[in-house]
Amino acid sequence: MSAAPIVPDSEHKGLVARLPGRARALALLARFDRPIGWWLLFWPGGWAIALAGGLPARWDLLLWFLLGSIAMRGAGCVYNDIVDRDLDAAVDRTRARPLPSGAVSVKAAWIWLVTLSLVGFVVLLQLRFEAQIVALASLALVAAYPFMKRITWWPQAWLGIVFSWAAPVGWVEVTGGASATLALLYAGSIAWVIGYDTIYALQDIEDDALVGVKSSARAMGRHVRAGTAIFYAAAVALWATAFWRVFADPLALLALLPVAGHFAWQVLTLRPADGAGALARFRSNRTAGLLMFLACAVVGTAAAL
Numbered sequence: 001m002s003a004a005p006i007v008p009d010s011e012h013k014g015l016v017a018r019l020p021g022r023a024r025a026l027a028l029l030a031r032f033d034r035p036i037g038w039w040l041l042f043w044p045g046g047w048a049i050a051l052a053g054g055l056p057a058r059w060d061l062l063l064w065f066l067l068g069s070i071a072m073r074g075a076g077c078v079y080n081d082i083v084d085r086d087l088d089a090a091v092d093r094t095r096a097r098p099l100p101s102g103a104v105s106v107k108a109a110w111i112w113l114v115t116l117s118l119v120g121f122v123v124l125l126q127l128r129f130e131a132q133i134v135a136l137a138s139l140a141l142v143a144a145y146p147f148m149k150r151i152t153w154w155p156q157a158w159l160g161i162v163f164s165w166a167a168p169v170g171w172v173e174v175t176g177g178a179s180a181t182l183a184l185l186y187a188g189s190i191a192w193v194i195g196y197d198t199i200y201a202l203q204d205i206e207d208d209a210l211v212g213v214k215s216s217a218r219a220m221g222r223h224v225r226a227g228t229a230i231f232y233a234a235a236v237a238l239w240a241t242a243f244w245r246v247f248a249d250p251l252a253l254l255a256l257l258p259v260a261g262h263f264a265w266q267v268l269t270l271r272p273a274d275g276a277g278a279l280a281r282f283r284s285n286r287t288a289g290l291l292m293f294l295a296c297a298v299v300g301t302a303a304a305l
Helices: 013-017 021-029 036-051 059-090 106-124 129-136 139-151 155-163 166-175 180-211 216-246 250-254 257-269 275-283 285-304
Strands: none
Touching: 013 021, 021 059, 021 106, 036 059, 036 155, 036 166, 036 180, 036 216, 036 285, 059 106, 059 139, 059 166, 059 180, 106 129, 129 166, 139 155, 155 180, 155 216, 166 180, 180 216, 180 275, 180 285, 216 250, 216 257, 216 285, 257 275, 257 285, 275 285
C-alpha cells in the first residue's frame, strides 16, 4: 500500500498529511478528510429527533447518530469507490483517490468497508427494534446508489432518498412509528439533497460529459440556478407544512427564515462555471443543516410544553 496523495478538495490537509501512509490512505478512502459528508448524513436524523420532541431527554441519540453517520458515510464512500474505481480513474478530480491511484487495493478496501460497517452495527444495537428495521431497509438503497449515475439523469434524487434516511430512523426511534409529519420532513430533506448535490456536481460537469456520467447539473444545463432554487424552495415549503402540523402557530414558521435566507444566498451567489465557488456553497450546507436543526429544536420543544 503506497502513500496516498492528498486530493485537492480535502478540508484538513495538514492533519491528513501527518498520518502514516497506510492510515492516510484509509482515511482518504472513507473521506475522513471531508467531514461535510457525515454532517449532511447526520442532520436529517437530528432534525427528526428534535422535531419529534426528543430533546432534551434523548440528547444521547444525537451522539449515537453522529457516530453512525461518520461510520456509515465512510462505509458508503468505500463501497462507492470500489464500484466507481474505473470511472474515477477517468475524471481529473477523482483519479487521485486511493483506489484508482493504487494507494489501496480492492481487497483492503473491502476489509475496511466491513470494519466501518461493524461500527454502524454497534450504533444500530442502541435503537429500538422498529427503528432498527427502518435503518436496515436503507441497505439496498445504498447498494444501488453508485449505479444510478449510469442509469438516470437524476442520481441526486436517489442520493436524497439515501442521505435523508436518518430522518425516519430518528423519528421512529423517538415516537415508535411513522406519520405524515415525518413524510413531509423526509420529502423536504430529499429536495434539499437534490439542491446541494446539484451544486456539488457542477465541479465535474465537463468531465462527466466526457465519460458519460449523468447528473442533475447536466440535466438542468443553463437553468441550474433556477432548478436549484426550485428544489430549495420545495424543501422549505415541505418543512413549513411539517412544522405547522407539529405546532400550528405562525411563530413556528418564522423559525425557518434563517435556513431559507441561507438557501437564497447560495442560489444568488452561485456561479455555475466557478468550481471552487460551487464547492464552497455545497459545504455551506453544513450551516444550513444546523440552522434547520435549531428550528426543529425550537418547534419540537414548544410543542411538547
